[in-house]
Amino acid sequence: MPSHDVLIIGAGLAGQRAALAAAQAGASVAIVSKVHPVRSHSVAAAGGINAAINVADDWKSHAYDTVKGSDFLGDQDAIEIMCSEAPKEVMHLEHMGVTFHRNDDGELDLRAFGGASMKRTAYVADITGQAILHVLYEQLMKHHEQIDRYEEWFVTSLLQDDSGCCRGVVARDVRSGRMEVLKAKNVILACGGAGQVYSPTTNALIVTGDGIAQAYRIGAPLMDMEMVQYHPTTLVENGLLITEGARGEGATLLNSEGERFMEKYAPNKMELASRDVVSRAEQTEILEGRGVGAHGEGIYLDITKVPRKRTLEALREIVNIGKDFAGVDITREPIMIRPGQHYIMGGVKTDVNGATSIEGLYAAGEVACVSVHGGNRLGANSLLDTLIFGRRAGEHAAARAASMGMPASDDTQLREDVATIDAIIARPRTGRRVSEIKQELGETMNQYVAVYRDQEGLDKAHEVVKRLKEESESAYIDDKGTVFNQDVLGAIELGYMLDCAESIVVAAIERTESRGAQFRTDFPERNDDEWLKHIDISLNGNGPQVSYSPVKITQWQPEERKY
Amino acid sequence: MAETHRPPEEFTLRMRRYDPESGEAPYWDEHTVELEPHRSVLEGILQAKAKFDGSIGIRCSCRAAICGSCGVRINGEPGLACHTHLDKARASSKDGVIEVEPMGNMPVIKDMIVDMDAVHWKKVQRVTPWLINEGPQPEREHIVPRESMVDVTQTMACIQCGACVSDCLAMEVDPGFIGPAALAKAYRFVGDPRDEEQRERLVDLSEDPQGIYDCTHCFKCVEACPKDVNPMGQIMRLRRIAGADQHINDQNNGHRHEETVVTLIKDYGLLHEAEMIPRSYGGNSWFGKFHPAAGKELLSSLPVAIRGVMKRKVSLKIAIFGHSIPKQDLKAVQKIYETVESRPERYELNLYVSGEDEEVEQTQVAVGAEEGSAQ
Numbered sequence: 001m002p003s004h005d006v007l008i009i010g011a012g013l014a015g016q017r018a019a020l021a022a023a024q025a026g027a028s029v030a031i032v033s034k035v036h037p038v039r040s041h042s043v044a045a046a047g048g049i050n051a052a053i054n055v056a057d058d059w060k061s062h063a064y065d066t067v068k069g070s071d072f073l074g075d076q077d078a079i080e081i082m083c084s085e086a087p088k089e090v091m092h093l094e095h096m097g098v099t100f101h102r103n104d105d106g107e108l109d110l111r112a113f114g115g116a117s118m119k120r121t122a123y124v125a126d127i128t129g130q131a132i133l134h135v136l137y138e139q140l141m142k143h144h145e146q147i148d149r150y151e152e153w154f155v156t157s158l159l160q161d162d163s164g165c166c167r168g169v170v171a172r173d174v175r176s177g178r179m180e181v182l183k184a185k186n187v188i189l190a191c192g193g194a195g196q197v198y199s200p201t202t203n204a205l206i207v208t209g210d211g212i213a214q215a216y217r218i219g220a221p222l223m224d225m226e227m228v229q230y231h232p233t234t235l236v237e238n239g240l241l242i243t244e245g246a247r248g249e250g251a252t253l254l255n256s257e258g259e260r261f262m263e264k265y266a267p268n269k270m271e272l273a274s275r276d277v278v279s280r281a282e283q284t285e286i287l288e289g290r291g292v293g294a295h296g297e298g299i300y301l302d303i304t305k306v307p308r309k310r311t312l313e314a315l316r317e318i319v320n321i322g323k324d325f326a327g328v329d330i331t332r333e334p335i336m337i338r339p340g341q342h343y344i345m346g347g348v349k350t351d352v353n354g355a356t357s358i359e360g361l362y363a364a365g366e367v368a369c370v371s372v373h374g375g376n377r378l379g380a381n382s383l384l385d386t387l388i389f390g391r392r393a394g395e396h397a398a399a400r401a402a403s404m405g406m407p408a409s410d411d412t413q414l415r416e417d418v419a420t421i422d423a424i425i426a427r428p429r430t431g432r433r434v435s436e437i438k439q440e441l442g443e444t445m446n447q448y449v450a451v452y453r454d455q456e457g458l459d460k461a462h463e464v465v466k467r468l469k470e471e472s473e474s475a476y477i478d479d480k481g482t483v484f485n486q487d488v489l490g491a492i493e494l495g496y497m498l499d500c501a502e503s504i505v506v507a508a509i510e511r512t513e514s515r516g517a518q519f520r521t522d523f524p525e526r527n528d529d530e531w532l533k534h535i536d537i538s539l540n541g542n543g544p545q546v547s548y549s550p551v552k553i554t555q556w557q558p559e560e561r562k563y
Numbered sequence: 564m565a566e567t568h569r570p571p572e573e574f575t576l577r578m579r580r581y582d583p584e585s586g587e588a589p590y591w592d593e594h595t596v597e598l599e600p601h602r603s604v605l606e607g608i609l610q611a612k613a614k615f616d617g618s619i620g621i622r623c624s625c626r627a628a629i630c631g632s633c634g635v636r637i638n639g640e641p642g643l644a645c646h647t648h649l650d651k652a653r654a655s656s657k658d659g660v661i662e663v664e665p666m667g668n669m670p671v672i673k674d675m676i677v678d679m680d681a682v683h684w685k686k687v688q689r690v691t692p693w694l695i696n697e698g699p700q701p702e703r704e705h706i707v708p709r710e711s712m713v714d715v716t717q718t719m720a721c722i723q724c725g726a727c728v729s730d731c732l733a734m735e736v737d738p739g740f741i742g743p744a745a746l747a748k749a750y751r752f753v754g755d756p757r758d759e760e761q762r763e764r765l766v767d768l769s770e771d772p773q774g775i776y777d778c779t780h781c782f783k784c785v786e787a788c789p790k791d792v793n794p795m796g797q798i799m800r801l802r803r804i805a806g807a808d809q810h811i812n813d814q815n816n817g818h819r820h821e822e823t824v825v826t827l828i829k830d831y832g833l834l835h836e837a838e839m840i841p842r843s844y845g846g847n848s849w850f851g852k853f854h855p856a857a858g859k860e861l862l863s864s865l866p867v868a869i870r871g872v873m874k875r876k877v878s879l880k881i882a883i884f885g886h887s888i889p890k891q892d893l894k895a896v897q898k899i900y901e902t903v904e905s906r907p908e909r910y911e912l913n914l915y916v917s918g919e920d921e922e923v924e925q926t927q928v929a930v931g932a933e934e935g936s937a938q
Contacts, residue, residue, distance in 0.1 A: 035622070037725050039630045053703075094704045097694030099712045099719050099755065106706035112695060130721050132631060151680075175672060204624040238602070240627045313713060316720075320641070321627060324646060372888040435613035450710060479618035481584050484673040487617035 001409050004148070005031040005228060005401035006394065007168060007184035009155050009211060010191030011127070012040035013383060014365025017186050018354075021394030023146040024031035027401050030148040032155060032171055032182065032189075034206065037137050037513050041192050041204040042386065045129025045390050046243035046317060047330040048094075048121035049383040053087035054110060057120055059083040064556055066381060069115040069274045070374025070534065071516035072558040073224065073551060078352050078370040082381075082388045088120055099124050101314070111314075112248040115274035115378040115563070126243050129383060143509060149201075150182070154489050157359065158214050158416040159410070166218070166361035167407040167520035168419045170562045174489070178484025180419050181414050185404055186360050189215060189348060190390060193366035194500040196493075198341035199442025201527055202231055202240025203459045208493035209500035211367035215348040216499055219466070220356045221538040223369040223549065224346035225500075226507035227517045229377055230451050232278040234340030237326045242337055244379040246330075248269040249314060251303040253282065254288040254334065267559040267561035269291060273563035276376040276517045279339035283451045284468075286338065298336035306331075308412075339451055343382065344500075345373040345517065346507070349536060349549075354393025364389040365513065375516015422492045424477065431474035434491045441468055441494075441501055447507055454522045458509045471496045503537040506544045510535050528558050571597045576607050578619060579664040581675050591673070592604055593660065600650035601705030605633050620674030628789055630923060634729065635675050636664040641729040641787040659874025666729035668738070682738075683725045688747035692766070694752060695760045695774075706870045707756045714911070718751040721792045727784035739773040743784035743794030746775060748755045750797035753804060762848055765805040769813035800911060808907075819843050829900050833894040835885035836877060 006022040008015045011033035020030045033040065057349075063083040067074055094100055094108065100122050103109040110119040124131035140147055143483035150171065157170040158376040159181065166184040188440075189211035195203025216222055232253075235240040249252075253271050253470040255261045265281035266273035273281075282299045292298050303311060308331045312319060354362040354370075372385055376531045393525060448457035458556040472494050479487035513527040514520050534549045573595050581589040591635075594611040597744040605623055626645045633644040638656045644663065648719070652661040653659075669677040673858045722794055727743040736742045749768060752758045768774040775798050784794040805811045806818040820843040827835045838852070845854025852861070871877045 035624060039624050039632045043630050044625050076829055095602055096699045099715050101712050102707060102709040104709055106708055108704050127720055141688060142693040206624045477617050482618050483583050
């Protein structure tokens with residue numbers, strides 16, 4: 001039975017950064033990922049990474065922008081850590097080999113991004129996530145002796161001992177179908193968000209809330225789950241992401257009257273207001289009949305104002321996306337976009353070292369909620385979040401491992417998981433298809449738990465989710481094999497997604513105010529007296545239970561939020 | 564403006580299936596899906612998976628040509644399933660049915676899923692795929708020329724999908740060839756001014772008989788790449804830096820062979836096959852054939868030459884005396900040499916930067932090979 005000091009689930013930026021940090025601290029490390037590490041969804045992060053590295057900038061300014069962006073729901077102690085450690089982390093990435101683009105003096109170039117009071121986003125064209133992910137993977141290959149890699153292994157359960165401590169995982173080698181216990185002194189969840197709960201979404205097909213649900217199932221509370229970010233610029237055609245970097249480089253948003261409507265909603269920051277503000281503005285324009293396209297369902301993003309050479313050099317990926325997926329040359333004509341599900345601010349509740357309430361279990365990146373994003377994440381803060389808290393979790397877990405023995409072996413959960421998988425494969429074709437349930441879930445969430453919400457819609461969504469949970473118990477699949485049985489993994493992922501969806505809906509019903517990404521048309525005002533607090537969701541018996549935790553305020557008192 | 568919504572149409576997909584547990588040979592499996600014509604082949608496959616048969620195996624994730632999971636062959640050509648439109652795929656099919664198969668040059672695990680570890684990733688590991696910069700690090704970033712980072716972004720943009728590996732003809736003949744993707748990755752370090760072992764890397768890749776000189780210039784990888792990484796172009800840049808700038812004369816004679824080709828065409832206007840080996844091995848001039856090394860090589864390649872004549876790939880006369888072209892044509896060829904050779908510095912075409920072919924001249928970036936060594 002393989003055993004490791006630190007076992008990391010997920011090999012995106014948070015996971016790989018955690019692995020390198022833990023190995024550096026001397027721990028024996030393994031990283032498990034259901035896809036090859038470079039396929040992780042961090043690869044899709046386009047625009048860049050925020051850090052106050054300009055000598056004229058100050059991490060406190062970055063922290064304030066983040067607090068304001070979060071609509072004062074972010075925990076300021078964690079935000080201070082993230083923003084003050086950011087410059088050093090970006091330099092560390094540069095030293096490791098990330099090919100950050102330079103200015104004419106050969107220093108890191110910085111671009112403008114939403115909600116930021118100055119240019120502080122370091123970038124590699126519009127493939128920043130890919131560039132960092134691939135460079136981290138270069139480091140994993142370099143340090144292969146210290147870091148074992150389980151590539152294309154799917155985690156089915158987190159293991160707990162009698163005292164409730166996390167002691168490893170049960171995982172399935174996707175390629176052979178073999179199930180195994182991977183023992184560990186510490187487990188770090190770094191397996192991303194839950195975007196596939198929505199349809200459409202900018203998120204990859206693999207982003208199915210695995211880690212959020214696994215932690216929730218063994219009793220870890222989730223936090224801020226109602227805060228679901230809609231990105232202002234996703235392709236009307238199929239929901240693919242158009243980076244905020246486009247607006248950072250000067251692109252504008254236009255309605256059907258050719259009006260730069262952001263003047264009405266955010267006269268100072270215009271298109272570079274925070275994402276919740278811009279997405280709501282777009283949605284309002286669309287709902288009031290000023291959308292573009294055959295059914296008025298979109299908004300124009302006009303990138304033609306950016307010099308063509310600059311677009312080709314710095315926004316090449318979206319030039320290709322425009323050409324390939326919408327048939328539009330974005331350097332010559334506007335492209336039709338609309339708000340689309342993009343990110344989940346909530347996740348497994350952790351402290352600033354990534355520790356969850358379960359001993360031996362850590363979480364970092366989108367799967368976690370520290371909470372540095374609160375009600376709304378600023379663009380280019382997600383990469384930073386993954387790296388800072390991935391590193392901290394890795395270091396902390398390694399230190400903890402140094403002072404403890406390897407847990408005892410136990411096969412009970414393994415046998416249970418094997419039986420569960422066999423049972424799914426054996427289900428008769430009498431229920432619904434897994435794919436059908438997933439589709440209904442995604443459409444329901446996108447209809448009722450989106451940019452604008454109200455009690456009636458949320459209640460409807462809640463009912464649908466509860467029904468789908470029941471239906472999923474008997475949902476059938478086609479693949480009966482063991483080698484690369486993606487079908488059976490899809491059925492397990494559906495269970496994860498439904499747990500995430502339920503906690504999102506329950507939290508959204510609970511918060512009867514409007515803050516950040518949660519906008520309740522029946523409670524349109526922010527209400528600091530009652531709601532300046534986090535909503536925690538824990539599993540109680542079979543259902544979610546709500547509790548609250550305070551927002552940590554250090555130096556920035558809540559104030560009216562205007563852009 | 565954005566293309567207006569087109570109504571869904573029916574598309575038939577013919578997928579190559581293989582179940583390693585069945586003990587049976589691969590077979591074809593057809594499904595008809597309904598989607599708008601500009602949707603991707605991947606969306607077609609996902610619909611077939613969702614509606615008809617969940618056991619269809621294909622790796623996929625981002626749907627946006629960035630994660631590199633869904634490399635396949637569509638109507639025989641390698642590419643990403645998410646990056647190929649259904650209508651275009653149908654138009655390029657032989658009978659109106661879109662054929663999807665696993666990539667080539669890699670063992671198939673199941674259906675359209677291949678073993679990339681056994682081939683692609685092994686080769687990537689061969690090129691020491693990390694930045695070598697062990698000295699004390701600066702407090703802030705390394706200061707490097709602006710153009711250098713834009714330049715290596717073209718190879719950084721590689722998503723490791725394996726499409727180029729799938730169709731590499733040199734690798735088909737010589738599976739040991741390091742290959743287009745891994746060599747493009749090597750350029751990412753050789754072109755990075757922060758790397759401290761550029762020369763060591765170049766010596767290594769030149770001396771390896773399956774290294775940079777094993778590429779046969781077939782352009783297949785350039786066509787296959789969905790991200791315009793231009794792997795062959797990167798291999799040629801490695802050669803130019805290794806040979807012309809670093810003067811690395813490899814034992815495989817790769818560099819001398821290359822120089823000979825250039826000189827022969829300059830002298831004769833066309834390749835002179837009979838002179839090629841003597842000059843490559845004996846020295847890049849007419850006297851090369853009198854060098855002992857040339858004689859030995861000539862003898863050992865006689866069987867190849869004879870087979871070429873027998874199969875009428877080359878006539879005896881041309882094999883011995885070479886081609887000749889009219890004088891004015893030869894002058895025109897030599898004019899090209901004069902133009903290129905008189906440039907003060909070498910132009911390194913970088914498609915990532917220039918974007919569109921038609922605008923090459925305005926955005927070309929000249930990147931000197933030794934420019935900005937680690938600072």
